[in-house]
Amino acid sequence: MSEPLKFTYSVDGDNFTSAGQASVQVKKVLRRLGLDPETIRRVSIAMYEGEINMVIHAGGGEAEVLIHEDCVEIILRDKGPGIADIEQAMQEGFSTAPDNIRSLGFGAGMGLPNMKRYTDDMQIESQVGVGTTITMRVNL
Amino acid sequence: MTVQTLAGLDGFCALTCPQPDREICGAYVGDLLSWVMGRAEADNVWITIMTNVNIVAVAALADVSCIVLAEGVKPEQSVLDTAEAKGVNILQSARPIYETAVLLAKTV
Structure with a gap:
């Protein structure tokens, strides 16, 4: 099996208005590779939600996208506060986002559920005070 | 119907239309961005009152x-400049959300 194509992006934690740049870049790459539009949509939305989470909660982080023969793998790593109760965080509507984020239309408690909805597999590893790593896979 | 045709209809106008030939299929109404990303479908018209740059x-x-x-x-x-650069069409309707959606449903 050939080596996967690998792309890494740094997610700027201070700049909420530029959030999504990595996802838009990934979308362009996937388009160039000729993936089908619905797969591209699923990957880019899942990654954007993850990016937004890193900006809101973790002061940024890094995103790695690996394009394998049979799937697209997205790994999001941050050194934020961690998620104390993952099961609770996965519930639609549960959010710890501050009011200023809500006024922008985010913080509805749909980020993690959307990431799960649009991917075929999602694993969350999180340690309070250390950080969170989320690995998502969308099958091709 | 294309976005350009919609923009030309009474009640709608284009603020920026870098991809005028895009076909419209259905619509979604909402202001919570993650909700929209979870529920809207490709080629939908998205009706909202949010105006911050994240909508692009x-x-x-x-x-x-x-x-x-x-x-x-x-x-x-x-x-609007970001939308133009990213190929995102933005139209405007002077009507409230409900009336805009009703008008859209009658014309599309």
Whole structure:
């Protein structure tokens, strides 16, 4: 099996208005590779939600996208506060986002559920005070 | 129907239309961005009153055909510039959200 194509992006934690740049870049790459539009949509939305989470909660982080023969793998790593109760965080509507984020239309408690909805597999590893790593896979 | 045709109809106008030939298929109404990303479908018209720059990213990633800003709300020029650069169509309707959606349903 050939080596996967690998792309890494740094997610700027201070700049909420530029959030999504990595996802838009990934979308362009996937388009160039000729993936089908619905797969591209699923990957880019899942990654954007993850990016937004890193900006809101973790002061940024890094995103790695690996394009394998049979799937697209997205790994999001941050050194934020961690998620104390993952099961609770996965519930639609549960959010710890501050009011200023809500006024922008985010913080509805749909980020993690959307990431799960649009991917075929999602694993969350999180340690309070250390950080969170989320690995998502969308099958091709 | 294309976005350009919609923009030419009474009640709608284009604020920026870098992809006028995009076909419209259905519509979604909502202001909570993650909700929109979870529920809107590709080629939908997205009706909202949100005007911050994140709507451009949401529209691009959710692959909607255009954003329609209801209630006559207008984003800052920088948002329109970003939309133009990212190929996101933004239209405006002076009517409230419900009336905009009804008008859209009658014409599309």
